[in-house]
Amino acid sequence: MHHMSSDMQACIDECLRCYQTCQSMAMNHCLEMVGEHVEKRHFTLMSACAEMCRTSAHMMLIGSEHHKATCRACAEICEACAADCERVGDMQECVDACRRCAESCRKMAA
Amino acid sequence: MHHMSSDMQACIDECLRCYQTCQSMAMNHCLEMVGEHVEKRHFTLMSACAEMCRTSAHMMLIGSEHHKATCRACAEICEACAADCERVGDMQECVDACRRCAESCRKMAA
Amino acid sequence: MHHMSSDMQACIDECLRCYQTCQSMAMNHCLEMVGEHVEKRHFTLMSACAEMCRTSAHMMLIGSEHHKATCRACAEICEACAADCERVGDMQECVDACRRCAESCRKMAA
Amino acid sequence: MHHMSSDMQACIDECLRCYQTCQSMAMNHCLEMVGEHVEKRHFTLMSACAEMCRTSAHMMLIGSEHHKATCRACAEICEACAADCERVGDMQECVDACRRCAESCRKMAA
Numbered sequence: 022m023h024h025m026s027s028d029m030q031a032c033i034d035e036c037l038r039c040y041q042t043c044q045s046m047a048m049n050h051c052l053e054m055v056g057e058h059v060e061k062r063h064f065t066l067m068s069a070c071a072e073m074c075r076t077s078a079h080m081m082l083i084g085s086e087h088h089k090a091t092c093r094a095c096a097e098i099c100e101a102c103a104a105d106c107e108r109v110g111d112m113q114e115c116v117d118a119c120r121r122c123a124e125s126c127r128k129m130a131a
Numbered sequence: 132m133h134h135m136s137s138d139m140q141a142c143i144d145e146c147l148r149c150y151q152t153c154q155s156m157a158m159n160h161c162l163e164m165v166g167e168h169v170e171k172r173h174f175t176l177m178s179a180c181a182e183m184c185r186t187s188a189h190m191m192l193i194g195s196e197h198h199k200a201t202c203r204a205c206a207e208i209c210e211a212c213a214a215d216c217e218r219v220g221d222m223q224e225c226v227d228a229c230r231r232c233a234e235s236c237r238k239m240a241a
Numbered sequence: 242m243h244h245m246s247s248d249m250q251a252c253i254d255e256c257l258r259c260y261q262t263c264q265s266m267a268m269n270h271c272l273e274m275v276g277e278h279v280e281k282r283h284f285t286l287m288s289a290c291a292e293m294c295r296t297s298a299h300m301m302l303i304g305s306e307h308h309k310a311t312c313r314a315c316a317e318i319c320e321a322c323a324a325d326c327e328r329v330g331d332m333q334e335c336v337d338a339c340r341r342c343a344e345s346c347r348k349m350a351a
Numbered sequence: 352m353h354h355m356s357s358d359m360q361a362c363i364d365e366c367l368r369c370y371q372t373c374q375s376m377a378m379n380h381c382l383e384m385v386g387e388h389v390e391k392r393h394f395t396l397m398s399a400c401a402e403m404c405r406t407s408a409h410m411m412l413i414g415s416e417h418h419k420a421t422c423r424a425c426a427e428i429c430e431a432c433a434a435d436c437e438r439v440g441d442m443q444e445c446v447d448a449c450r451r452c453a454e455s456c457r458k459m460a461a
Binding site: 186211 | 303311314318321
Protein backbone atom coordinates (compact mmCIF):
# COMPACT_ATOMS: atom_id res chain seq x y z
CA MET A 22 0.00 0.00 0.00
CA HIS A 23 1.08 3.59 -0.62
CA HIS A 24 3.68 2.87 -3.29
CA MET A 25 4.98 -0.17 -1.42
CA SER A 26 6.65 -2.68 -3.75
CA SER A 27 4.87 -6.00 -4.18
CA ASP A 28 7.99 -7.81 -2.88
CA MET A 29 7.87 -5.80 0.32
CA GLN A 30 4.13 -6.33 0.77
CA ALA A 31 4.69 -10.07 0.28
CA CYS A 32 7.42 -10.03 2.92
CA ILE A 33 5.17 -8.18 5.40
CA ASP A 34 2.50 -10.82 4.77
CA GLU A 35 4.96 -13.68 5.39
CA CYS A 36 6.27 -12.02 8.56
CA LEU A 37 2.79 -11.50 9.99
CA ARG A 38 1.76 -15.04 9.03
CA CYS A 39 4.86 -16.50 10.67
CA TYR A 40 4.30 -14.33 13.76
CA GLN A 41 0.73 -15.63 14.07
CA THR A 42 1.72 -19.26 13.52
CA CYS A 43 4.64 -19.26 15.99
CA GLN A 44 2.80 -17.28 18.66
CA SER A 45 -0.36 -19.31 18.44
CA MET A 46 1.38 -22.70 18.25
CA ALA A 47 3.64 -21.91 21.20
CA MET A 48 0.73 -20.97 23.41
CA ASN A 49 -2.01 -23.29 22.15
CA HIS A 50 -0.06 -26.35 20.97
CA CYS A 51 3.29 -26.52 22.79
CA LEU A 52 1.81 -25.70 26.20
CA GLU A 53 -0.73 -28.53 25.70
CA MET A 54 1.81 -31.08 24.44
CA VAL A 55 4.33 -30.40 27.23
CA GLY A 56 7.53 -32.54 27.14
CA GLU A 57 10.06 -31.30 24.59
CA HIS A 58 7.54 -28.72 23.40
CA VAL A 59 8.00 -26.67 26.58
CA GLU A 60 11.75 -27.14 26.88
CA LYS A 61 13.27 -23.72 27.48
CA ARG A 62 15.35 -23.89 24.29
CA HIS A 63 12.42 -24.68 22.00
CA PHE A 64 9.83 -22.44 23.62
CA THR A 65 12.23 -19.49 23.71
CA LEU A 66 13.03 -19.90 20.03
CA MET A 67 9.32 -19.94 19.16
CA SER A 68 8.81 -16.77 21.20
CA ALA A 69 11.88 -15.04 19.75
CA CYS A 70 10.74 -15.90 16.23
CA ALA A 71 7.24 -14.51 16.81
CA GLU A 72 8.61 -11.26 18.25
CA MET A 73 11.18 -10.77 15.50
CA CYS A 74 8.66 -11.43 12.71
CA ARG A 75 6.29 -8.88 14.24
CA THR A 76 9.05 -6.28 14.40
CA SER A 77 10.39 -7.05 10.95
CA ALA A 78 6.90 -6.44 9.51
CA HIS A 79 6.68 -3.20 11.49
CA MET A 80 9.95 -1.87 10.06
CA MET A 81 8.71 -2.41 6.51
CA LEU A 82 5.28 -0.92 7.31
CA ILE A 83 6.81 2.31 8.59
CA GLY A 84 9.04 2.50 5.51
CA SER A 85 12.35 2.35 7.36
CA GLU A 86 15.48 1.84 5.27
CA HIS A 87 16.75 -0.18 8.22
CA HIS A 88 14.34 -3.00 7.37
CA LYS A 89 17.35 -4.70 5.76
CA ALA A 90 19.01 -5.12 9.16
CA THR A 91 15.82 -6.44 10.75
CA CYS A 92 14.98 -8.73 7.81
CA ARG A 93 18.51 -10.18 8.08
CA ALA A 94 18.07 -10.89 11.80
CA CYS A 95 14.57 -12.24 11.13
CA ALA A 96 15.77 -14.68 8.45
CA GLU A 97 18.42 -16.03 10.83
CA ILE A 98 15.94 -16.57 13.67
CA CYS A 99 13.28 -18.10 11.39
CA GLU A 100 15.80 -20.64 10.03
CA ALA A 101 16.83 -21.60 13.57
CA CYS A 102 13.17 -21.93 14.59
CA ALA A 103 12.31 -24.08 11.56
CA ALA A 104 15.22 -26.43 12.34
CA ASP A 105 14.23 -26.73 16.00
CA CYS A 106 10.58 -27.36 15.13
CA GLU A 107 11.71 -30.22 12.85
CA ARG A 108 13.82 -31.66 15.71
CA VAL A 109 10.89 -31.52 18.17
CA GLY A 110 8.40 -32.84 15.63
CA ASP A 111 4.66 -32.38 15.15
CA MET A 112 5.24 -28.74 14.21
CA GLN A 113 5.03 -28.85 10.41
CA GLU A 114 2.80 -25.76 10.12
CA CYS A 115 5.46 -23.80 11.98
CA VAL A 116 8.34 -25.25 9.95
CA ASP A 117 6.63 -24.19 6.73
CA ALA A 118 5.77 -20.66 7.90
CA CYS A 119 9.33 -20.10 9.18
CA ARG A 120 10.95 -21.37 5.94
CA ARG A 121 8.76 -19.15 3.75
CA CYS A 122 9.36 -16.14 5.97
CA ALA A 123 13.12 -16.73 6.08
CA GLU A 124 13.30 -16.90 2.28
CA SER A 125 11.26 -13.73 1.85
CA CYS A 126 13.33 -11.86 4.46
CA ARG A 127 16.61 -12.95 2.85
CA LYS A 128 15.45 -11.38 -0.43
CA MET A 129 14.50 -8.12 1.29
CA ALA A 130 17.82 -8.00 3.16
CA ALA A 131 19.87 -8.48 -0.03
CA MET B 132 -5.96 -22.19 14.01
CA HIS B 133 -5.76 -24.81 16.78
CA HIS B 134 -9.45 -24.92 17.66
CA MET B 135 -9.79 -21.17 17.35
CA SER B 136 -13.36 -20.10 16.57
CA SER B 137 -13.92 -18.59 13.13
CA ASP B 138 -15.23 -15.39 14.78
CA MET B 139 -12.01 -15.01 16.70
CA GLN B 140 -9.85 -15.68 13.62
CA ALA B 141 -11.88 -13.07 11.74
CA CYS B 142 -11.29 -10.56 14.54
CA ILE B 143 -7.54 -11.25 14.55
CA ASP B 144 -7.53 -10.67 10.79
CA GLU B 145 -9.39 -7.35 11.13
CA CYS B 146 -7.07 -6.21 13.94
CA LEU B 147 -3.92 -7.00 11.96
CA ARG B 148 -5.38 -5.37 8.84
CA CYS B 149 -6.31 -2.22 10.78
CA TYR B 150 -2.85 -2.18 12.43
CA GLN B 151 -1.19 -2.33 9.02
CA THR B 152 -3.42 0.33 7.50
CA CYS B 153 -3.10 2.83 10.37
CA GLN B 154 0.63 2.30 10.83
CA SER B 155 1.44 2.53 7.15
CA MET B 156 -0.85 5.49 6.43
CA ALA B 157 0.47 7.46 9.40
CA MET B 158 4.07 7.03 8.30
CA ASN B 159 3.74 7.00 4.51
CA HIS B 160 0.70 9.22 3.89
CA CYS B 161 0.24 11.61 6.84
CA LEU B 162 3.94 12.49 7.07
CA GLU B 163 3.91 13.35 3.34
CA MET B 164 0.66 15.36 3.45
CA VAL B 165 1.70 17.39 6.51
CA GLY B 166 -0.84 20.06 7.64
CA GLU B 167 -3.70 18.57 9.67
CA HIS B 168 -2.35 15.09 8.96
CA VAL B 169 0.57 15.64 11.34
CA GLU B 170 -1.38 17.51 14.02
CA LYS B 171 -0.50 15.92 17.32
CA ARG B 172 -4.11 14.93 18.01
CA HIS B 173 -4.58 13.09 14.71
CA PHE B 174 -1.16 11.48 14.46
CA THR B 175 -1.32 10.25 18.05
CA LEU B 176 -4.72 8.68 17.47
CA MET B 177 -3.41 6.86 14.38
CA SER B 178 -0.44 5.58 16.39
CA ALA B 179 -2.58 4.58 19.36
CA CYS B 180 -4.98 2.71 17.08
CA ALA B 181 -2.16 0.81 15.37
CA GLU B 182 -0.62 -0.22 18.71
CA MET B 183 -3.94 -1.28 20.25
CA CYS B 184 -4.96 -3.34 17.21
CA ARG B 185 -1.61 -5.15 17.28
CA THR B 186 -2.03 -5.95 20.97
CA SER B 187 -5.66 -6.94 20.65
CA ALA B 188 -4.69 -9.48 17.96
CA HIS B 189 -1.90 -10.74 20.22
CA MET B 190 -4.26 -11.38 23.14
CA MET B 191 -6.50 -13.52 20.94
CA LEU B 192 -3.53 -15.36 19.40
CA ILE B 193 -2.22 -16.39 22.81
CA GLY B 194 -5.69 -17.56 23.82
CA SER B 195 -6.11 -15.17 26.75
CA GLU B 196 -9.56 -14.91 28.30
CA HIS B 197 -8.69 -11.24 28.86
CA HIS B 198 -9.07 -10.57 25.14
CA LYS B 199 -12.51 -9.20 26.02
CA ALA B 200 -10.95 -6.30 27.92
CA THR B 201 -8.50 -5.56 25.12
CA CYS B 202 -11.12 -5.91 22.36
CA ARG B 203 -13.32 -3.45 24.28
CA ALA B 204 -10.49 -0.90 24.48
CA CYS B 205 -9.62 -1.57 20.83
CA ALA B 206 -13.19 -0.96 19.62
CA GLU B 207 -13.26 2.38 21.49
CA ILE B 208 -9.94 3.55 20.00
CA CYS B 209 -10.83 2.37 16.47
CA GLU B 210 -14.12 4.33 16.55
CA ALA B 211 -12.30 7.47 17.68
CA CYS B 212 -9.68 7.00 14.96
CA ALA B 213 -12.32 6.46 12.25
CA ALA B 214 -14.10 9.67 13.31
CA ASP B 215 -10.87 11.69 13.32
CA CYS B 216 -9.81 10.32 9.93
CA GLU B 217 -13.17 11.47 8.53
CA ARG B 218 -12.64 14.94 10.04
CA VAL B 219 -9.15 15.25 8.51
CA GLY B 220 -10.24 13.81 5.16
CA ASP B 221 -8.44 11.86 2.44
CA MET B 222 -8.16 8.88 4.79
CA GLN B 223 -11.00 6.63 3.58
CA GLU B 224 -8.93 3.43 3.62
CA CYS B 225 -8.22 4.05 7.29
CA VAL B 226 -11.84 4.96 8.12
CA ASP B 227 -13.01 1.66 6.60
CA ALA B 228 -10.40 -0.51 8.30
CA CYS B 229 -11.12 1.12 11.69
CA ARG B 230 -14.91 0.71 11.35
CA ARG B 231 -14.63 -2.97 10.41
CA CYS B 232 -12.18 -3.64 13.22
CA ALA B 233 -14.32 -1.81 15.78
CA GLU B 234 -17.37 -3.85 14.82
CA SER B 235 -15.50 -7.13 15.02
CA CYS B 236 -13.93 -6.22 18.39
CA ARG B 237 -17.28 -5.20 19.85
CA LYS B 238 -18.64 -8.68 19.02
CA MET B 239 -15.64 -10.37 20.67
CA ALA B 240 -15.95 -8.17 23.76
CA ALA B 241 -19.65 -8.96 24.21
CA MET C 242 9.56 13.79 30.29
CA HIS C 243 8.38 16.67 28.05
CA HIS C 244 5.77 18.06 30.43
CA MET C 245 4.64 14.60 31.45
CA SER C 246 3.02 14.57 34.88
CA SER C 247 4.95 12.77 37.61
CA ASP C 248 1.96 10.45 38.18
CA MET C 249 2.06 9.39 34.55
CA GLN C 250 5.83 8.89 34.57
CA ALA C 251 5.44 6.76 37.71
CA CYS C 252 2.77 4.66 35.96
CA ILE C 253 4.98 4.16 32.90
CA ASP C 254 7.76 3.00 35.23
CA GLU C 255 5.47 0.52 37.00
CA CYS C 256 4.15 -0.81 33.69
CA LEU C 257 7.64 -1.36 32.26
CA ARG C 258 8.82 -2.94 35.53
CA CYS C 259 5.83 -5.28 35.59
CA TYR C 260 6.36 -6.12 31.90
CA GLN C 261 9.98 -7.04 32.59
CA THR C 262 9.16 -9.08 35.68
CA CYS C 263 6.31 -11.07 34.12
CA GLN C 264 8.10 -11.66 30.82
CA SER C 265 11.36 -12.70 32.41
CA MET C 266 9.78 -14.88 35.10
CA ALA C 267 7.55 -16.67 32.60
CA MET C 268 10.48 -17.55 30.36
CA ASN C 269 13.29 -18.02 32.87
CA HIS C 270 11.48 -19.25 35.98
CA CYS C 271 8.16 -20.90 34.98
CA LEU C 272 9.70 -22.83 32.05
CA GLU C 273 12.36 -24.20 34.45
CA MET C 274 9.93 -25.08 37.25
CA VAL C 275 7.45 -26.84 34.95
CA GLY C 276 4.37 -28.36 36.68
CA GLU C 277 1.69 -25.77 37.49
CA HIS C 278 4.05 -23.03 36.30
CA VAL C 279 3.57 -24.07 32.67
CA GLU C 280 -0.15 -24.81 32.90
CA LYS C 281 -1.81 -23.05 29.98
CA ARG C 282 -3.96 -20.90 32.28
CA HIS C 283 -1.05 -19.56 34.32
CA PHE C 284 1.46 -19.14 31.52
CA THR C 285 -1.08 -17.38 29.30
CA LEU C 286 -1.94 -14.96 32.09
CA MET C 287 1.75 -14.13 32.61
CA SER C 288 2.14 -13.53 28.87
CA ALA C 289 -1.05 -11.46 28.62
CA CYS C 290 0.06 -9.32 31.57
CA ALA C 291 3.50 -8.68 30.07
CA GLU C 292 2.00 -7.66 26.72
CA MET C 293 -0.66 -5.40 28.24
CA CYS C 294 1.84 -3.64 30.53
CA ARG C 295 4.12 -2.97 27.56
CA THR C 296 1.23 -1.49 25.57
CA SER C 297 -0.14 0.50 28.47
CA ALA C 298 3.28 2.16 28.91
CA HIS C 299 3.38 2.84 25.16
CA MET C 300 0.00 4.63 25.19
CA MET C 301 1.20 6.98 27.92
CA LEU C 302 4.57 7.54 26.20
CA ILE C 303 2.90 8.66 22.97
CA GLY C 304 0.60 10.97 24.94
CA SER C 305 -2.66 9.33 23.89
CA GLU C 306 -5.81 10.38 25.73
CA HIS C 307 -6.90 6.77 25.30
CA HIS C 308 -4.39 5.66 27.91
CA LYS C 309 -7.34 5.58 30.32
CA ALA C 310 -8.90 2.68 28.41
CA THR C 311 -5.61 0.78 28.26
CA CYS C 312 -4.72 1.50 31.91
CA ARG C 313 -8.17 0.16 32.90
CA ALA C 314 -7.61 -3.07 30.95
CA CYS C 315 -4.06 -3.30 32.32
CA ALA C 316 -5.20 -2.96 35.96
CA GLU C 317 -7.73 -5.77 35.43
CA ILE C 318 -5.16 -8.13 33.90
CA CYS C 319 -2.48 -7.30 36.50
CA GLU C 320 -4.90 -8.11 39.35
CA ALA C 321 -5.80 -11.44 37.75
CA CYS C 322 -2.11 -12.24 37.22
CA ALA C 323 -1.21 -11.36 40.83
CA ALA C 324 -3.98 -13.65 42.12
CA ASP C 325 -2.89 -16.53 39.89
CA CYS C 326 0.77 -16.11 40.85
CA GLU C 327 -0.27 -16.37 44.51
CA ARG C 328 -2.24 -19.55 43.74
CA VAL C 329 0.72 -21.16 41.96
CA GLY C 330 3.22 -20.00 44.57
CA ASP C 331 6.93 -19.15 44.45
CA MET C 332 6.14 -16.08 42.37
CA GLN C 333 6.27 -13.29 44.98
CA GLU C 334 8.33 -10.92 42.81
CA CYS C 335 5.61 -11.14 40.17
CA VAL C 336 2.77 -10.74 42.68
CA ASP C 337 4.34 -7.53 43.98
CA ALA C 338 5.06 -6.02 40.56
CA CYS C 339 1.52 -6.80 39.36
CA ARG C 340 -0.11 -5.29 42.49
CA ARG C 341 1.91 -2.07 42.25
CA CYS C 342 1.21 -1.75 38.55
CA ALA C 343 -2.51 -2.42 38.99
CA GLU C 344 -2.77 0.28 41.66
CA SER C 345 -0.90 2.82 39.53
CA CYS C 346 -3.00 2.01 36.44
CA ARG C 347 -6.26 2.33 38.40
CA LYS C 348 -5.25 5.87 39.40
CA MET C 349 -4.43 6.79 35.79
CA ALA C 350 -7.71 5.30 34.53
CA ALA C 351 -9.80 7.27 37.04
CA MET D 352 17.01 -11.04 37.42
CA HIS D 353 16.97 -14.85 37.47
CA HIS D 354 20.70 -15.34 36.92
CA MET D 355 20.84 -12.62 34.31
CA SER D 356 24.34 -11.15 33.95
CA SER D 357 24.75 -7.55 35.09
CA ASP D 358 25.94 -6.59 31.58
CA MET D 359 22.74 -7.94 30.08
CA GLN D 360 20.54 -6.22 32.67
CA ALA D 361 22.40 -2.97 31.95
CA CYS D 362 21.76 -3.42 28.21
CA ILE D 363 18.04 -4.08 28.81
CA ASP D 364 17.91 -0.88 30.87
CA GLU D 365 19.62 1.14 28.13
CA CYS D 366 17.31 -0.30 25.46
CA LEU D 367 14.16 0.50 27.43
CA ARG D 368 15.46 3.99 28.26
CA CYS D 369 16.27 4.66 24.60
CA TYR D 370 12.86 3.27 23.55
CA GLN D 371 11.13 5.64 25.97
CA THR D 372 13.20 8.66 24.95
CA CYS D 373 12.81 8.16 21.18
CA GLN D 374 9.12 7.28 21.35
CA SER D 375 8.23 10.14 23.64
CA MET D 376 10.35 12.75 21.86
CA ALA D 377 8.99 11.77 18.44
CA MET D 378 5.39 12.14 19.58
CA ASN D 379 5.65 14.96 22.12
CA HIS D 380 8.56 17.03 20.80
CA CYS D 381 8.97 16.46 17.04
CA LEU D 382 5.23 16.69 16.31
CA GLU D 383 5.13 20.04 18.17
CA MET D 384 8.27 21.45 16.51
CA VAL D 385 7.21 20.48 12.97
CA GLY D 386 9.66 21.52 10.17
CA GLU D 387 12.63 19.15 9.89
CA HIS D 388 11.43 17.32 12.98
CA VAL D 389 8.54 15.75 11.06
CA GLU D 390 10.43 15.09 7.84
CA LYS D 391 9.72 11.51 6.84
CA ARG D 392 13.39 10.51 7.06
CA HIS D 393 13.88 11.80 10.60
CA PHE D 394 10.55 10.75 12.05
CA THR D 395 10.83 7.26 10.57
CA LEU D 396 14.29 6.82 12.06
CA MET D 397 13.02 7.85 15.50
CA SER D 398 10.16 5.36 15.18
CA ALA D 399 12.40 2.57 13.91
CA CYS D 400 14.84 3.16 16.76
CA ALA D 401 12.09 3.03 19.39
CA GLU D 402 10.68 -0.22 17.96
CA MET D 403 14.07 -1.89 17.65
CA CYS D 404 15.12 -0.94 21.20
CA ARG D 405 11.87 -2.37 22.57
CA THR D 406 12.42 -5.63 20.71
CA SER D 407 16.08 -5.87 21.59
CA ALA D 408 15.18 -5.59 25.29
CA HIS D 409 12.50 -8.25 24.79
CA MET D 410 14.96 -10.74 23.28
CA MET D 411 17.26 -10.41 26.29
CA LEU D 412 14.35 -10.63 28.74
CA ILE D 413 13.16 -13.92 27.28
CA GLY D 414 16.72 -15.27 27.39
CA SER D 415 17.07 -15.85 23.66
CA GLU D 416 20.55 -16.67 22.35
CA HIS D 417 19.51 -14.69 19.26
CA HIS D 418 19.76 -11.46 21.23
CA LYS D 419 23.16 -11.03 19.54
CA ALA D 420 21.49 -10.61 16.15
CA THR D 421 18.94 -8.15 17.51
CA CYS D 422 21.52 -6.19 19.54
CA ARG D 423 23.64 -5.88 16.38
CA ALA D 424 20.69 -4.48 14.41
CA CYS D 425 19.77 -2.24 17.35
CA ALA D 426 23.27 -0.76 17.62
CA GLU D 427 23.23 0.07 13.89
CA ILE D 428 19.83 1.79 14.07
CA CYS D 429 20.70 3.69 17.28
CA GLU D 430 23.87 5.08 15.69
CA ALA D 431 21.93 6.23 12.63
CA CYS D 432 19.28 7.82 14.86
CA ALA D 433 21.88 9.62 17.00
CA ALA D 434 23.53 11.05 13.86
CA ASP D 435 20.21 12.22 12.42
CA CYS D 436 19.15 13.81 15.72
CA GLU D 437 22.41 15.77 15.72
CA ARG D 438 21.74 16.92 12.14
CA VAL D 439 18.20 18.10 13.00
CA GLY D 440 19.28 19.69 16.28
CA ASP D 441 17.52 20.34 19.59
CA MET D 442 17.44 16.59 20.24
CA GLN D 443 20.36 16.15 22.66
CA GLU D 444 18.45 13.89 25.08
CA CYS D 445 17.81 11.53 22.18
CA VAL D 446 21.38 11.68 20.89
CA ASP D 447 22.68 10.71 24.34
CA ALA D 448 20.22 7.85 24.87
CA CYS D 449 20.93 6.43 21.40
CA ARG D 450 24.72 6.60 21.85
CA ARG D 451 24.62 4.85 25.22
CA CYS D 452 22.26 2.18 23.91
CA ALA D 453 24.37 1.60 20.79
CA GLU D 454 27.49 1.12 22.89
CA SER D 455 25.78 -1.30 25.24
CA CYS D 456 24.25 -3.28 22.36
CA ARG D 457 27.60 -3.54 20.55
CA LYS D 458 29.09 -5.16 23.66
CA MET D 459 26.22 -7.65 23.91
CA ALA D 460 26.49 -8.49 20.20
CA ALA D 461 30.23 -9.18 20.39
